[in-house]
Amino acid sequence: MPAKPKPSALIRRPAVVIALQALATFSILATLLPLLHSQEWYIRVFDYPRLQLFALAVISFILYLWLAPKERKRDKFLLSALTIVIIYQAVNIYPYTFLAPKEVKDADKNTPANTWLSLLVSNVLMYNKEHDKLAALIQKQEPDIVLLLESDMAWQQGLAPVTKQYPYRVEIPLENTYGMHLYSKLPLRQQKVSYLLDKDIPSIKTFVKLRNGTWVELHVVHPKPPVPTEDATSEKRDAEIVMIARDIANSKYPVVVAGDFNDVAWSRTTELFQEVSGLLDPRLGRGFYNTFNANYLFLRWPLDHVFHSTHFKVESIKRLPNIGSDHFPMFIRLSFAPENKYEQEEPEADTQTQEEASELIEEGKEEAAEDKREGKSE
Template sequence: MSVAPKPSALIRRPALVITLQALASFAILATFLPLLPSQEWYIRVFDYPRLQLFTLAIVSLLLYNWLAPKTRKRDKFLLVALLVAIVYQAVNIYPYTFLAPKEVKDAAKDSPTDAMLSLLVSNVLMYNKEHGKLIALIQKQEPDIVLLLESDSVWQQAMQPATKKFPYRVEIPLQNTYGMHLYSKLPLRQQKVDYLLDKDIPSIKTFVKLRNGVWVELHVVHPKPPVPTEDATSEKRDAEIVMIARDIANSKYPVVVAGDFNDVAWSRTTELFQEVSGLLDPRLGRGFYNTFNANYLILRWPLDHVFHSTHFKLESIKRLSNIESDHFPMYIRLSFSPENKYEQVEPEADEQTQEDASEIIEEGKEEAAEDKREGKSE
């Protein structure tokens, strides 16, 4: 009769222990590499999978503690480093769990309907042909504003059954996957399309009039991600995000910013954006709302964001169903509540933060100028 090997017997299987060491080392390195000041894509990419690295570190710790030897110094060091990585990731994950306090308060149930603003934000994936799924979502949700990203002239034409009910619009159909379409049932004014650092990467700034007569400043953004096929560094992405934050910081209006930041909510750049702009994140204390990648369950993180000023409280927020894009659409409904704005703590930028912001903007402009000299942005 055969007998199952005891765990101690598995220690003699070098391949298993080596595999565990490799996984543990990867979890540790990937956790702490983003702390480096480098903007290279192969460093910044590890900003994204925080939940995945947290899970990998826990699994590695449990298996290593069970199966591998723990008498050698390097094994003890690996176990301690895994514990530190787990704690570090947990601290960063905690604000997005229901255990944490909500940064944005819930709107009162009796909030006036004329103070509401609802947005549906969707990176459609330009090559996606399943237009009907998004049309059905828009018709079901009935948002005040629809923001389409990666939209071209084909999407513009195909979406007419849904967008014909939106009389106010800014349409920027592009073939480079950075097109934008803004459709609004509420009046718009001063629609402005900016190309902050790249001549082919637009952003939108406009003002939308709520039903109660209040004008709200609205920004739509979609910078390039730091990946080899787009930009080798995050310099221009980070600079564009911070430049918009600087613009918002001087606003005298209630503000909403929405779009695909190509950056996760917990990155230093997004934190800097909040501190400089003073905007709030409605996900804090509620959940991650991972919108990318819709095709792979284990590779998801929050790339599509809606931030807003303290003038608003949250009526609802949800990730919508799959439309065959690589992003899930997001829906949010805000309540304009200026009389209660001081119930919410506005992020603030200290002197060092402002210096960091200025440095990021300067580096992004220098990178854009270098790209222009080399013809990359032509």
Template sequence: MPQTTSYGKRTLKTRLLNILSILTRALAVVAIIGTVVPLFPFEEWFVRVFDFPRLQLFCLALGSFILYLTLYYQHRKRGKFFLLLLAVVVIYQAINIYPYTMLAEVQTKQTERDPADTTQLSIMVSNVLMTNTKYSKLMGKVEDYQPDILLLLESDSVWQHALQPLMAHYPYRIEIPLHNTYGMHLYSKLPLRQKRVNYLLSKEIPSIKTYVQLRSGDWVELRGVHPKPPVPTEDGNSRKRDAEIILVGEDVSDSKYPVVVAGDFNDVAWSATTKLFQEVSGLLDPRIGRGFYSTFNANYPLLRWPLDHVFHSTHFKLVEMQRLSGIGSDHFPIYIKLSYEPDEKYEQTAPKADEGTQEEATETITEGIEEAKSTEQPATGTK
């Protein structure tokens, strides 16, 4: 009888090890495929979607490497090759996410000025989720943080009406209530001028261009963006999204003013498109050297990545930046306070374009315009 029990335990242990080995190899294959696929120069959604989970793929590859080495690896050529692939994946993904860890050097320097300085500008960006009805949660955040600028995305006329109690504090507004999940509202305590609503590639997708007057009297160019994501229910590829992002980058690169670009890019901070945007625009990313600030998806802790962004010119330094708690949306709000310090702008190094940057930018924009023409009547213009 004891022998049978011992044999049963050994059999159970063997089965568990076999299951764990199969699971380990399956996860490893997912990590390898998820790393290799986005290396191909295709814009289809099922390729570009793998740009998003860099951190998750890194964890998968690292965990698989450790488990495979511990439980399954044997001194065979096939085993060594598999481990080598996993090691390459771990290193490659680590390189991608490293800038957004506290181990990296910050791109935006921390200000040393007084917190009450009149040149500071605070901004809250929130994709509210159009169907979300927890209006009081957002209003609570606004009351707590008192941002100078409140930029809302996916906001419709219902949201516009629900936020009326806040309007006494935000006399300057740009309101674009839409029921297609691409509405946009910009509320400001500070004066605005040249309030423009642009439709860069689609008559359904607005973006905002305006100028904000700081309490010091200085004017800052502010852009609000929210392009379509590359998912089957929205766009089958990323061409229009990429083109819209780069179009904004090219436009602000010629600005004579300090610049802030904010919104839901539907693209992650480490993607090739976002990097190209930074090179074209010369804007800084305050997350670099500080953290991921992953704002989406608020409902799934293991599947989160940074989709909501605030970029700025070298005229600014950072006072503080936070990812706020949930408001019932699938996005967390993000809050940032910047200090306008133009005399010290040369202390910060802006991303620089290389020889192929302009060619790549032009190609990206051309592909996006062609895609817009083939799928809908493009609406380039302002309102």
């Protein structure tokens, strides 16, 4: 009777080793690719799964130590590279954990309610018909402002019973998954709808009056994502985000920007947005608040954002339950506290950052012009 193979012989079979090498190599390449100065969708897509890549690198490292040989140069190289990947991803994940300092301070207790500004932001998924779920959330949370993205006429009509309590509104029902609806209990002025780079992709700029009489500049955005079915590159998305940052940088008002950026909070583009605009991210030091994809537990990242100027502190922030969309809604309540604005460090853009921003905007405009010539944006 032949002797049974030893466990060490089993775990070092070529197929097992090859599988581990492939897993480790993917973790390394997926971490390195976003560092390239490329806006192709197949590069930029690896901006998103930072937490997942960290977990994959850790698992690969442990399995490699346990199951694979470690004497050859290639094995030592893979283990060293995995170590670097784990450290790199951990450093980038850390700011979004509760261990990190909060970029935005907590609102002081007993802050007057007339300084509050609450927003509910929801990418509803245009084809989603479960209007009642979002209507129930709006009634429960009672936000000052409701922002809908991907909303069409069906959503406008489906939420009419609950949005009737919002007298101030900007309604842009579209059938291309880029509709927007802004509903406010607080007065609005100078409502402006712009189509910055695409004739069918709107953004909103308006001013909202807090209960204490302060006017706040509010921007709503939802650029196209860099995916083959939308845009082959991130050029127009990046340019639109930075164009709005440039507009905000010159504002003399408190500012809030909300929407689905189709970009994660830690990408270079979003970092550039913060540096150019000077706005803060209330998630830093509080959590990821992953809003997409609501359908897949292990494939989620933060695409829906609320950024604001240093005039505000955070009273509460939370991800809301699933409404049948592929995005979770977000709710945030800010407290206007201008006397404490200097307690919070405002991001700043140096000359190199401004040059990078100008380059992104120019590339986006060139791409938009090329699309127009080819009839893609008609």
